[in-house]
Amino acid sequence: MSESAGCFDFLRGRRSANEKDEAVVSLEVQQPPPHHGGSEVPADPCFLSSCDFGIIGDHRSPALLDAPPLYSQYDTLTLLDPAVIKTVETSLDSLNRSLRKLSLAIHDHPEIQFEERFAHDTLTAFMASHGFEVTKHYLGLETAWKAEFTQGKGGRVVGVNSEMDALPGIGHGCGHNLIAISGVGVALAIKVALQAHNIPAKVVLLGTPAEEGGGGKAILLQRGGYKEMDICLMSHPAAMPPRTATIGTSLAKQDITVKYLGHAAHAGVAPWEGKNALDAAFLAYANISALRQQIKPEERVHGIMEGKNWAPNVIPDNAKLRFITRAPTRDDVVRLRDRVIACFDAAALATGCRHHVKLDDAYDDLIQNSVLGRTFASFYKERYKGDTYPIDFSASTDFGNVTYEIPALHPAYGIPTQPGGGNHTKQFTRSARTEEAHEATILVTKALALTGVKVIKDDGLFEEIKKAFTRQI
Numbered sequence: 001m002s003e004s005a006g007c008f009d010f011l012r013g014r015r016s017a018n019e020k021d022e023a024v025v026s027l028e029v030q031q032p033p034p035h036h037g038g039s040e041v042p043a044d045p046c047f048l049s050s051c052d053f054g055i056i057g058d059h060r061s062p063a064l065l066d067a068p069p070l071y072s073q074y075d076t077l078t079l080l081d082p083a084v085i086k087t088v089e090t091s092l093d094s095l096n097r098s099l100r101k102l103s104l105a106i107h108d109h110p111e112i113q114f115e116e117r118f119a120h121d122t123l124t125a126f127m128a129s130h131g132f133e134v135t136k137h138y139l140g141l142e143t144a145w146k147a148e149f150t151q152g153k154g155g156r157v158v159g160v161n162s163e164m165d166a167l168p169g170i171g172h173g174c175g176h177n178l179i180a181i182s183g184v185g186v187a188l189a190i191k192v193a194l195q196a197h198n199i200p201a202k203v204v205l206l207g208t209p210a211e212e213g214g215g216g217k218a219i220l221l222q223r224g225g226y227k228e229m230d231i232c233l234m235s236h237p238a239a240m241p242p243r244t245a246t247i248g249t250s251l252a253k254q255d256i257t258v259k260y261l262g263h264a265a266h267a268g269v270a271p272w273e274g275k276n277a278l279d280a281a282f283l284a285y286a287n288i289s290a291l292r293q294q295i296k297p298e299e300r301v302h303g304i305m306e307g308k309n310w311a312p313n314v315i316p317d318n319a320k321l322r323f324i325t326r327a328p329t330r331d332d333v334v335r336l337r338d339r340v341i342a343c344f345d346a347a348a349l350a351t352g353c354r355h356h357v358k359l360d361d362a363y364d365d366l367i368q369n370s371v372l373g374r375t376f377a378s379f380y381k382e383r384y385k386g387d388t389y390p391i392d393f394s395a396s397t398d399f400g401n402v403t404y405e406i407p408a409l410h411p412a413y414g415i416p417t418q419p420g421g422g423n424h425t426k427q428f429t430r431s432a433r434t435e436e437a438h439e440a441t442i443l444v445t446k447a448l449a450l451t452g453v454k455v456i457k458d459d460g461l462f463e464e465i466k467k468a469f470t471r472q473i
């Protein structure tokens with residue numbers, strides 16, 4: 001796992017998937033500066049990082065700050081009963097310090113994919129103490145969980161997601177401690193509003209493991225974990241200016257593992273008796289490096305190699321490569337995947353090694369519901385002076401799979417970071433622990449909670465959301 005940031009270009013030239021929906025704002029903005037921006041734990045767990053948010057270069061460029069807040073120009077607040085808004089905001093203000101403690105506790109106990117046991121136990125205990133019905137080890141995943149609250153009979157079901165996993169050797173360098181408490185905050189604030197104003201509805205918070213590889217949401221989705229939800233909401237911190245959010249698509253991705261099996265031999269005495277698996281891995285890597293010149297700018301292929309018991313005086317008889325392919329859509333990523341597999345096949349042929357190709361996680365691109373996006377952006381702007389931009393990411397997330405099934409929203413939002421300290425760096429780990437990052441998270445949490453309550457209360461808006469979902473998919 002490299003520390004180098006890699007896959008979230010803040011702005012890219014490609015069209016957003018959201019443009020499929022004519023109701024979405026135009027993306028013809030001045031280009032802001034580049035940014036970098038059952039228990040089915042695999043038998044042979046590997047780590048393939050997926051989301052990667054950050055900014056390259058001057059992330060406070062006026063070009064970004066001065067660009068018009070395109071989403072926010074819609075729906076100036078006739079949005080929600082002021083009394084309900086006050087309930088949501090007051091509840092989150094009173095929860096602020098408890099959420100801060102939760103965030104620090106999770107940050108200080110970083111756990112990687114499918115090992116989020118501390119986070120699982122801490123968050124489920126917290127939700128139970130706030131009156132939620134909790135299901136631990138949800139749908140056969142040891143570190144997944146569900147917390148639900150129902151007010152009255154009938155009404156809509158708002159889903160929320162809390163990610164929990166960290167990166168090996170880096171800790172919470174993607175800020176999932178902040179995502180965790182944001183999900184908790186959204187669910188709790190909606191519950192308080194439903195109770196205080198006697199609004200019939202249900203809120204369901206899922207604790208979703210293994211976003212950075214493993215695809216916890218994709219597994220929960222396959223097992224029906226999202227079935228009852230009318231919409232689903234979550235957010236993600238990124239290296240962007242404070243009070244800035246982005247709602248764009250992300251790249252679909254396919255993870256691939258290939259194993260080469262050769263034949264060991266004494267490297268000095270009888271190298272001709274060997275079949276060199278390291279050579280196969282090396283050739284595969286070189287093939288892919290050449291392929292990169294002939295792929296589209298928005299596509300990505302990156303990976304690592306490893307071997308067991310390699311020694312310089314033995315022809316290596318084994319090698320393993322773990323690669324990630326990314327492209328704008330599901331279909332694009334299948335085409336790219338096949339070209340990469342051809343590189344693997346060619347290396348096996350050249351070296352005489354046997355090889356086995358395994359397809360791992362497949363994450364879909366994000367389809368951000370345009371109506372949910374505008375609703376969020378309006379609250380974020382009107383209540384918290386936050387600007388929201390329609391900007392695409394080169395990251396990938398298993399929330400993309402969710403967005404293909406139900407109307408959903410996944411804004412990224414800015415937390416203060418150091419230059420060169422984007423997502424997936426140790427500097428970002430430190431940034432995700434700061435009070436400033438916490439306060440930025442609370443503002444987005446408020447805007448998301450208000451969005452959720454608005455969807456529950458407003459039948460016309462919900463109809464618009466469904467129509468947009470049909471248009472966009």
Ligand SMILES: [Zn+2]
Nearest residue numbers: 050051052174
């Ligand atoms: Zn990440």
Ligand SMILES: [Zn+2]
Nearest residue numbers: 051052174236
């Ligand atoms: Zn992340």
